[in-house]
Amino acid sequence: MSTHPIEQIKRFKNDITRFMMMYKFALDQLETKIEILKEEFQYLHDYNPIEHTKSRLKSPESIMNKIGRKGCDFTFPSIKAHIKDIAGLRITCSFISDIYRIFDMLRNQRDLTIVEVKDYIENPKPNGYQSFHMIVEIPVYMSDRQEAVCVEIQIRTIAMDFWASLEHKIFYKYNEAVPARLLRELKEAADSATALDRKMERLHKEIESIKEEQAEDEVESFRRFIIDNQQFSIPGALLEMLGDGLETARIEEAAYEEAADGADASANVVAAAEANIEAVDEAAVAANIEAAAEAAYRKK
Numbered sequence: 001m002s003t004h005p006i007e008q009i010k011r012f013k014n015d016i017t018r019f020m021m022m023y024k025f026a027l028d029q030l031e032t033k034i035e036i037l038k039e040e041f042q043y044l045h046d047y048n049p050i051e052h053t054k055s056r057l058k059s060p061e062s063i064m065n066k067i068g069r070k071g072c073d074f075t076f077p078s079i080k081a082h083i084k085d086i087a088g089l090r091i092t093c094s095f096i097s098d099i100y101r102i103f104d105m106l107r108n109q110r111d112l113t114i115v116e117v118k119d120y121i122e123n124p125k126p127n128g129y130q131s132f133h134m135i136v137e138i139p140v141y142m143s144d145r146q147e148a149v150c151v152e153i154q155i156r157t158i159a160m161d162f163w164a165s166l167e168h169k170i171f172y173k174y175n176e177a178v179p180a181r182l183l184r185e186l187k188e189a190a191d192s193a194t195a196l197d198r199k200m201e202r203l204h205k206e207i208e209s210i211k212e213e214q215a216e217d218e219v220e221s222f223r224r225f226i227i228d229n230q231q232f233s234i235p236g237a238l239l240e241m242l243g244d245g246l247e248t249a250r251i252e253e254a255a256y257e258e259a260a261d262g263a264d265a266s267a268n269v270v271a272a273a274e275a276n277i278e279a280v281d282e283a284a285v286a287a288n289i290e291a292a293a294e295a296a297y298r299k300k
Contacts, residue, residue, distance in 0.1 A: 016060060018142075019076050023087040025140045026149035027055045030089055033112075037105050049098035051158060054090045058083075084115070084135045085152040092161050095204050096121065096197055099132050099155045106136065106153070113137040115150060121160075127183065128190025129164060131156040159193040159200075 034053060042048045058066075063083060067074060072082045079086075093099055099121065106112060116135040124130045132155040137148045156164070167186055170178055178186075 015076065019079075020057065020060070022140055022142065022147055022149055023057055023151075025142075026138050026151050027057070027087045027089060029138055029140065030136075030151055030153075031055060033109065034089070034091065037102075041105070049093055049095075049101050051092045051094055053092070056088050056090075058086045058088075080150075084150040087149070087151045088154065089151060090154045090156070090161070093155065093157055095201050096157060097201060097204070099157070102155055103132065103134065106134075111139060113148070124190070124194075127167070128187045128194075129167065130160045130190070130194065131164065157197050159197050163190055163193045 031053065034050070038048055038050045063079060063086060064074070066083055067079060070082055072078045091102060093102065107114060113136060114134060115137050116133075118133040120129060120131050120133065134153045134155075135150055136153060137150050140147045140149045163186075166189070170182060170186065174182075
């Protein structure tokens with residue numbers, strides 16, 4: 001007995017909804033992971049390599065069009081196997097070195113599998129496009145199963161992102177039939193963006209070098225002191241002794257605070273006991289007075 005068309009439509013709607021949710025959940029997990037890495041890096045290095053992120057899901061219509069162009073079956077397993085960019089995450093950085101730093105951080109995540117890497121920074125496209133692309137596989141736990149879901153990650157600088165956005169708008173406006181003059185100007189703009197990125201990278205490295213020198217100077221100044229216009233160095237052994245002394249002082253202070261807390265607790269117990277004794281004494285006195293009054297009343 002064949003299924004009613006309405007039931008088939010409902011089932012297909014339910015299947016495609018769950019299919020798309022699977023990719024949404026993969027994006028959610030990846031964005032959370034990126035946020036954690038960003039905060040940790042900021043804490044450890046006092047620097048954030050990520051300017052901003054942007055995620056997107058392909059529409060079912062776009063997925064169907066791509067499947068049609070590829071000549072694949074219109075089934076969910078076929079879509080999952082042949083289209084790796086249904087879910088996409090774009091990470092924008094300030095400097096080129098940040099791109100590879102983020103790549104290394106993601107590569108070290110045990111629950112992420114790197115499926116594919118395309119480095120369009122080392123090998124730009126003929127039109128000037130530059131970006132770092134990677135396909136990762138992330139486990140998604142549904143209510144009835146676990147799925148390994150692919151997500152495309154694009155990592156690029158602000159200049160690369162600006163150029164790519166402009167190029168996309170021009171191709172969309174001209175329906176991909178862009179005049180040769182504009183193509184040449186786009187390539188020139190890409191070269192200018194590359195030169196800007198390289199210059200900013202050099203400035204960034206110079207600033208980082210200055211910071212490192214200042215940090216070394218601060219450490220060295222800590223090791224020296226001046227008396228009567230004469231400069232002296234604190235011996236390393238003395239610094240070690242001071243360090244041990246500071247650690248001992250911290251331990252003693254902690255022990256003192258613990259003992260003080262214990263003393264306070266003991267004092268509270270004693271005070272409570274004394275209060276209980278006073279309450280018992282007052283009750284006994286009251287009982288004696290009441291007994292004496294009753295005896296006097298009986299004598300009458």
